[in-house]
Amino acid sequence: MDDMPLPYDCQTMADVRRGVDATDRALIELLEVRFAYMRAAARIKPERGQVRDEPRKAQVVANARALAKERDLPADSIADLWEQLVEASIAYEERHWNSLKG
Numbered sequence: 001m002d003d004m005p006l007p008y009d010c011q012t013m014a015d016v017r018r019g020v021d022a023t024d025r026a027l028i029e030l031l032e033v034r035f036a037y038m039r040a041a042a043r044i045k046p047e048r049g050q051v052r053d054e055p056r057k058a059q060v061v062a063n064a065r066a067l068a069k070e071r072d073l074p075a076d077s078i079a080d081l082w083e084q085l086v087e088a089s090i091a092y093e094e095r096h097w098n099s100l101k102g
Contacts (some may be wrong), residue, residue, distance in 0.1 A: 038089050042096035051094050057086050 004022035005015045045051060064082035069075040 034085075035089065035092055038093040039096050042093045042100055045097065048094070048097055048102070051097055052090055057090070060086055 004019050010016045010019060061079050061082045065075045065079040068078035
């Protein structure tokens with residue numbers, strides 16, 4: 001992310017776009033790590049019914065909402081994104097659980 005200008009250093013839309021593109025690459029790298037944890041969870045959980053954990057899902061979404069609110073970000077929108085992220089993570093974990101143990 002060395003080529004990424006900080007937002008307050010941006011002077012042109014090209015700077016902004018370069019920063020957004022670098023941020024998107026970093027987010028994908030972090031998502032790769034998150035989904036690796038889902039593969040680990042699939043390996044660790046002995047029963048398929050343990051893959052979906054609604055109390056944990058609610059906690060993760062609430063945590064994202066609270067962190068967004070603390071940072072003056074659009075908390076409802078971020079909570080919606082996290083809802084989709086967690087659902088995608090559950091589906092991914094289910095596929096891996098099935099491939100390992102199904």
